[in-house]
Amino acid sequence: MALLPVAEALERLLEGAAALPSESVPLADAAGRVLAEPVAALRTQPPFNASAMDGYAVRYTDVVSMPARLSVIGMAPAGRGFTGSVGKGEAVRIFTGAPLPEGADTVVIQENVRDLGGGSIEVIEPTAQARNVRRRGLDFGEGDVLLHKGRDLDPAALSLAASANHPSLNVVRQPFVAIIATGDELLPPGSALGPDQIISSNAYGVAAVAQSVGARALDLGIAADRKDAIAALVKKAVKAGADVIVTLGGASVGDHDLIHDVLTGEGMQLDFWKIAMRPGKPLMFGRLGDIRCVGLPGNPVASLVCSQLFLKPLLARLGGRPYRQDIRTAWLGSAMHANDIRQDYVRAVVREDAGALVATPFGIQDSSMLRMLADANGLIVREPYAPAAEAGAECSVLMLR
Numbered sequence: 076m077a078l079l080p081v082a083e084a085l086e087r088l089l090e091g092a093a094a095l096p097s098e099s100v101p102l103a104d105a106a107g108r109v110l111a112e113p114v115a116a117l118r119t120q121p122p123f124n125a126s127a128m129d130g131y132a133v134r135y136t137d138v139v140s141m142p143a144r145l146s147v148i149g150m151a152p153a154g155r156g157f158t159g160s161v162g163k164g165e166a167v168r169i170f171t172g173a174p175l176p177e178g179a180d181t182v183v184i185q186e187n188v189r190d191l192g193g194g195s196i197e198v199i200e201p202t203a204q205a206r207n208v209r210r211r212g213l214d215f216g217e218g219d220v221l222l223h224k225g226r227d228l229d230p231a232a233l234s235l236a237a238s239a240n241h242p243s244l245n246v247v248r249q250p251f252v253a254i255i256a257t258g259d260e261l262l263p264p265g266s267a268l269g270p271d272q273i274i275s276s277n278a279y280g281v282a283a284v285a286q287s288v289g290a291r292a293l294d295l296g297i298a299a300d301r302k303d304a305i306a307a308l309v310k311k312a313v314k315a316g317a318d319v320i321v322t323l324g325g326a327s328v329g330d331h332d333l334i335h336d337v338l339t340g341e342g343m344q345l346d347f348w349k350i351a352m353r354p355g356k357p358l359m360f361g362r363l364g365d366i367r368c369v370g371l372p373g374n375p376v377a378s379l380v381c382s383q384l385f386l387k388p389l390l391a392r393l394g395g396r397p398y399r400q401d402i403r404t405a406w407l408g409s410a411m412h413a414n415d416i417r418q419d420y421v422r423a424v425v426r427e428d429a430g431a432l433v434a435t436p437f438g439i440q441d442s443s444m445l446r447m448l449a450d451a452n453g454l455i456v457r458e459p460y461a462p463a464a465e466a467g468a469e470c471s472v473l474m475l476r
């Protein structure tokens with residue numbers, strides 16, 4: 076099978092990927108979710124003309140000339156408005172958030188009032204009409220559309236929805252990813268390893284990639300290099316309701332690379348397998364009914380770079396989130412060789428130098444080397460057959476952090 080260009084692979088992987096159906100969640104569980112529909116206000120806020128300060132509700136015409144002596148006829152704390160009316164020469168003691176009593180149109184802050192005792196006050200500083208009053212509906216009116224479909228429910232959006240009297244919200248269902256590692260050589264972190272064994276590391280990074288775009292990840296553990304063992308975990312993923320099944324390893328051409336056979340045996344229709352990319356050549360993609368199957372290469376760096384380039388945009392789409400890779404222009408910090416047929420993603424340190432970005436690739440790029448990926452903050456993207464480039468030449472960098 077010819078190697079598929081990266082852009083075409085991404086296009087095929089994203090084909091038909093749209094926001095999943097909505098579900099209603101209580102506000103307390105809605106942080107970070109994506110609105111499936113607009114949110115309109117179920118009430119007006121504030122619902123009445125309200126005092127913005129602690130002080131005295133007065134008639135402006137009474138406090139035009141200073142000092143102005145007024146008699147206090149009642150009290151209006153927040154939550155318990157004064158039911159009478161403020162007449163000429165009268166004031167009501169009022170607190171922040173309380174409804175402005177009938178008759179009054181202005182609030183004088185208490186710092187500008189002298190208490191004369193016996194229910195009398197003297198206003199000693201001039202004020203403006205309607206000062207310290209929040210008009211009814213200042214924030215929003217009933218029926219106003221406050222939040223649009225697709226809005227990420229950040230702190231302000233959540234408090235606004237609560238204030239608009241929504242106890243729950245319709246949000247896009249979170250994409251659910253099941254992750255299956257494969258390989259006889261793999262054991263989970265914390266294991267006592269035999270001489271031929273290594274730690275299964277990929278699932279942790281891949282799950283974090285999924286979570287970074289709001290997906291839920293279920294790590295189904297490690298299947299031995301046997302078709303029945305892998306098939307059992309694939310069945311488990313299907314039963315769990317996965318939207319996406321991610322397999323790790325076994326995607327290449329070796330005798331123990333069984334993923335393709337197992338997935339097609341379970342009913343997957345293969346879309347593509349093997350792409351013109353480094354790292355990540357053996358990437359596989361297919362559909363098992365509505366479930367998308369992404370076969371990531373086993374090499375740890377290939378697993379994570381493919382997750383960044385393919386899994387992240389796919390899950391973002393399914394989750395109703397816009398997503399764009401952060402690609403910037405930089406100068407090369409050191410020379411690079413001519414490239415071959417595979418689009419290259421080269422681990423690099425990107426730093427700012429006199430207002431410009433300089434990207435310096437690491438000398439070794441073996442796709443087993445995780446430490447260098449963790450040290451890198453960007454990937455220099457080199458087109459297939461890019462000619463050799465000198466230090467100082469312009470390049471594209473996909474920022475990782």
Ligand SMILES: Nc1nc2c(c(=O)[nH]1)N[C@H]1C(S)=C(S)[C@@H](COP(=O)(O)OP(=O)(O)OC[C@H]3O[C@@H](n4cnc5c(N)ncnc54)[C@H](O)[C@@H]3O)O[C@H]1N2
Nearest residue numbers: 256274275276277323324325326327332356372373374377
């Ligand atoms: N003859 C060929 N051999 C290989 C080719 C090829 O085109 N022809 N492609 C190479 C490339 S490129 C890659 S990438 C790897 C990927 O192969 P697989 O997807 O089949 O991965 P495995 O063989 O299962 O494992 C490769 C490597 O990664 C380690 N591994 C696997 N899973 C995990 C995990 N969950 N956590 C940590 N490390 C993992 C595994 O132990 C191997 O060392 O194939 C090349 N070969």
Ligand code: MOO
Nearest residue numbers: 354355356377442
């Ligand atoms: O794609 Mo592989 O990751 O080049 O080693």
